[in-house]
Amino acid sequence: MDFNVRNFAVFDIGGFEVWLTETVVNTWIIMALLIVAAIIVRVRLSGFGDVPKGLQNVVEFMVETFSGFVKNTAGEKLQYLGGWFFSAFAFIFIASISGVFALRPPTADWATTFAFALATFILIQILGLRYQRLGYLKGFLAPDFKLNLPNVLASLLFTPLNIIGELARPVSLSFRLFGNILAGMILMNMLYALTPVYVQLFVPVPLHAYFDIAMAFLQTYIFIVLSLSFVGTASEVSAE
Amino acid sequence: MLEHLAQVLAAGQIAAGIAVLSGLFCAIGQGNVAAKAIESIARQPEAKGTITQSMFIGLAMSETVGIYGLLIAIILLFANPLVAIFLQYMG
Numbered sequence: 001m002d003f004n005v006r007n008f009a010v011f012d013i014g015g016f017e018v019w020l021t022e023t024v025v026n027t028w029i030i031m032a033l034l035i036v037a038a039i040i041v042r043v044r045l046s047g048f049g050d051v052p053k054g055l056q057n058v059v060e061f062m063v064e065t066f067s068g069f070v071k072n073t074a075g076e077k078l079q080y081l082g083g084w085f086f087s088a089f090a091f092i093f094i095a096s097i098s099g100v101f102a103l104r105p106p107t108a109d110w111a112t113t114f115a116f117a118l119a120t121f122i123l124i125q126i127l128g129l130r131y132q133r134l135g136y137l138k139g140f141l142a143p144d145f146k147l148n149l150p151n152v153l154a155s156l157l158f159t160p161l162n163i164i165g166e167l168a169r170p171v172s173l174s175f176r177l178f179g180n181i182l183a184g185m186i187l188m189n190m191l192y193a194l195t196p197v198y199v200q201l202f203v204p205v206p207l208h209a210y211f212d213i214a215m216a217f218l219q220t221y222i223f224i225v226l227s228l229s230f231v232g233t234a235s236e237v238s239a240e
Numbered sequence: 241m242l243e244h245l246a247q248v249l250a251a252g253q254i255a256a257g258i259a260v261l262s263g264l265f266c267a268i269g270q271g272n273v274a275a276k277a278i279e280s281i282a283r284q285p286e287a288k289g290t291i292t293q294s295m296f297i298g299l300a301m302s303e304t305v306g307i308y309g310l311l312i313a314i315i316l317l318f319a320n321p322l323v324a325i326f327l328q329y330m331g
Contacts, residue, residue: 004319111304176303183314225293225296
């Protein structure tokens with residue numbers, strides 16, 4: 001049983017060590033799959049008619065469901081973010097269920113999940129500054145900040161706490177996804193390592209369905225919902 | 241030396257067991273979230289969609305505690321930093 005990320009090669013590019021790990025290779029495989037799917041849809045797009053059938057039905061269903069979902073969670077003015085969140089959803093979901101196809105899930109590596117959480121974090125800061133302007137920075141001070149002595153003193157206490165709370169967001173967001181997928185992967189690997197061969201024929205099927213597919217969908221959903229609601233809260237202009 | 245290494249490893253295993261106990265409180269919290277959500281759905285069946293979504297967010301938030309404990313346990317079991325320090329110290 002080895003749960004570590006295997007390392008295939010180390011390149012030396014301009015003094016930096018660049019590691020070609022299993023995560024990177026699996027990410028490339030999943031990216032290739034998604035890009036091929038996107039190209040197929042793009043090529044067939046011109047042939048789409050008014051009455052949907054076949055592939056068009058599937059694509060329209062996915063896009064409509066997701067854009068309604070973004071509208072409900074983050075608000076109507078943030079609908080242009082639907083594209084990014086749909087791609088993130090597709091990638092994280094396919095990456096998390098790739099344990100079924102005997103790949104090591106890229107989301108069972110903290111680097112992948114932290115990259116997505118960091119993207120959400122940057123998005124929160126940019127959208128907060130864009131929609132609330134200075135009101136966003138004011139949110140880091142004491143609640144209902146007014147320029148007088150007790151409020152300034154209270155802010156000395158509140159501001160570090162608020163900044164730590166803000167920095168904890170990407171950490172908790174990424175650890176949640178990483179921990180769930182890693183735990184599922186370790187449990188499945190342990191099952192295969194500890195049981196005899198004849199048990200491995202049909203017993204792992206419901207376990208794969210739960211740990212790899214159900215958990216992957218739930219965690220992806222939660223990751224995207226939390227990101228959307230963080231972004232939605234940051235872009236809300238408080239009524240004053 | 242082998243005896244001392246065994247002691248370090250055993251301490252790591254026990255610590256992993258204790259770390260996973262955080263799941264206890266996490267489970268109590270998640271149970272509370274689900275119970276309250278079902279209560280409010282029974283009171284207001286028309287708000288089911290919103291309540292379910294908020295429930296999932298609440299569940300995810302309280303699950304983080306359990307996940308932190310689990311990650312500490314996994315680190316102690318499979319990538320124990322204390323073993324490396326011990327081996328370095330013993331030479």
